[in-house]
Amino acid sequence: MSGERIRVVIYLRAPEGEAHLLEKTYREISWVRGEGAGTRIEGLIRSELLRDVDRPGEYLLHSEWETLEHYRTWQFGPDHKDNPSVLRPYQDRSRGRHYAVYGITSED
16 A cells, blocks of 8 residues: 555654754754755655644654655655754654654545
8 A cells, every 4th residue: 555645753852941942943944944946855745843732842743745655765765864854853762663654544
C-alpha cells in the first residue's frame, strides 16, 4: 500500500523556558515558509507544528505526504540526510522512537 497518502508525526520537546525558541525555529525553516529556490519538497502536502495544551513544552510536528514513496525519497535523500534538521535538538527520544509514519486508512 505504498501509494497511499501518509502522515508523519515527530515528537518534540522544548527544555523548560524554551518553547518559544522551538516555535521560532520551526517558523524559520525555509520549506515551512515556502521561501527561496528549491524549498518545495516533492510530495509534501502540508506541515504543521502542534503544541500539547496540557503539557507545556511538548509538541508534534505533523506532515502529510502524497505517498509513502515521496516521504521515503525525501527521508533518505541528500536534502534531508546531508542537512540535519534544525529541530533535531528538540526531538523527544524519551519515548523510544521519536517519530511515526501512519497510512491513512479512512477519512470523512
